[in-house]
Amino acid sequence: MPSKLIEKTMRVNRLPHIWCPGCGHGILMRDVAQAIENCGLDPDKVVIVSGIGCSSRAAGYMNYNTLHTTHGRALAFATGVKLANPELTVICITGDGDCTAIGGNHLIHACRRNIDITSIVFNNNIYGMTGGQYSPTTPHGEKGTTAPYGNIDYNFDIPKLAEAAGATFTGRCTAYHVQGAVKLIEDAINHHGFSLIEGMSVCPTYYGRKNKKGDSIAMMNWQKDVCIDAKVAAKLPPEKLEGKILIGELSRDESKEEYTDMYMKIIEKCGGNK
């Protein structure tokens, strides 16, 4: 029996999902749904846009207006949806490859425009759908099927990238820290401007197995051990933060005007609203 939340927010007849046993994506998808519920949004006005890859299959399971687009282009499609009808709450679910490799250009420009879209990157550090190739977030030195001798690329820090590109809200959450994740996504949805959340997922099937990270439980335990809330971290000396990953809200800027608001002013100025 699905829970009340799942019953209400998911297309139950489309479940079970296609993700591997132990994958973190299901937890993150549920967190997004819980956050939408907590925000009290009208489901008719919520649009979920996704690209291609494991992460992007989430759109199909969620009971909202859902748009499963082409590889890397979710944010560009989402930009069109939002500008066409600013009344809609547009949430983008994308992956590390989808968002920061093939879709990297759309990411930085959506950040720069400060259009009111909430983007959640399900980061499993690997291309899962195609069987375990290294992605822009596969850590330096680790393995993928296309990095059999170890990855010589350096990996992105997605929230930092987004902040530098102009995103007015960034944060990071994990599949392990459920309550923190729900609260963070809620805050991101409520933020009026572009927000980017990195959702640290786990991929025991490809990334985990290739790099001897253990099973899903071991990988989640690692998340528990290594992550520290940014607010807590702010009070600690640097030596205590060695090797730690910050989670929670990482940056916020309320000073920039939102893109569609500015466009509506142009329409008003041109007399197009009459």
Added chain:
Amino acid sequence: MSDKRFQLLQGNEAVVEGAIAAGMRFYAGYPITPSTEIAERSALRLPQVGGKFIQMEDEIGGIAAALGASVAGLKAMTATSGPGFSLKQENIGYAAIAEIPIVIVDVQREGPSTGLPTSPSQGDLMQSKWGTHGDHPVIVISPSSVQECYTETVRAFNMAERFRVPVIFLMDEIIGHLREGCEMIPPEELTISNRRIDREFNGTLAYAVQEGNYVPEFAPFGKGDHFNVTGLFHDLDGFPTNDNQQTDSQERRLLDKITKRRDRIQKWEEVDCDDCETMIVCFGGTARAVQGAMDMAKQQDFFKIGMFRPITVWPFPEEALNKIIRTNKHLRQIIVAEHNDGQMVLEVQRIVEGRVPVIHLGKIDGTTITPEEVLKKIEEEY
């Protein structure tokens, strides 16, 4: 903007005016020569009518944002030229399978890659039909005058909305940058088609075709109908399927909605085709040189020339061409004049099946075919 009914406009500008008359309220694109004026005029004009313009970060973003806007219920367009047209191809296929109405303008320029950005060409004719991967439906319209840039853009939007397909408006630099008088026919004097909106969705399957219709009705995002849009083959609900039977029936319906109704889509012009000895097949800007050649031929004691000009280039007006070949007993040769190395000529040869010699007159140096060159070719081949 002037509200005069007759205005001197560039082809690229007339496309925007026609699009707005047709109901376009969203444009997303990226600057590229020789189509940039379409973006510039859209940026100026759309907010004046309550529409939206956005300059995206790249060509792919341009078509993607336009498709997003269309899903949200607005009539949307993007415009580009060769290199950008190549970049947009994947999402043209997405529009085809997800049945999202959109108009994509390609103002053709010479050559592959960066080529000659400011020179005319018609080298994208085959790409406009086959550019995106996989079997897919597409409608391609090619204007030959500034007036047609206006009226045929209206028709392009009507086709996109009626059939829920991507429609490619295949221009060339000649027509894009040509300035002529244009009648700004107001919307109330035009036939304007809108997508059939499903007002009472209430659990109806999103991709099921209602009785008496040939495309599913549309439910824009935000109106209470939660459905899924995907580029995967999908069932009638819009959800991905691997079922071969469902794949086959979806693919066939997508193709049939155009091929079985091509008589409502095809449009062409015939000049003196009933009794000419030489018939010139041409489209877009090339037709201007052919018209010049015909005018010159009339002043001289020259062979009788006719012109067959597809306006809808895909689906090609095959039956119309066939009829001429069957009925015109004087016809001795067909010359296909186009600014490429031989693309439409292949389609004409396929249709003619050797009944009349089919000869190609092409040019790929970035200059235009002249009326003199047309006449010379006719004499040479006669």
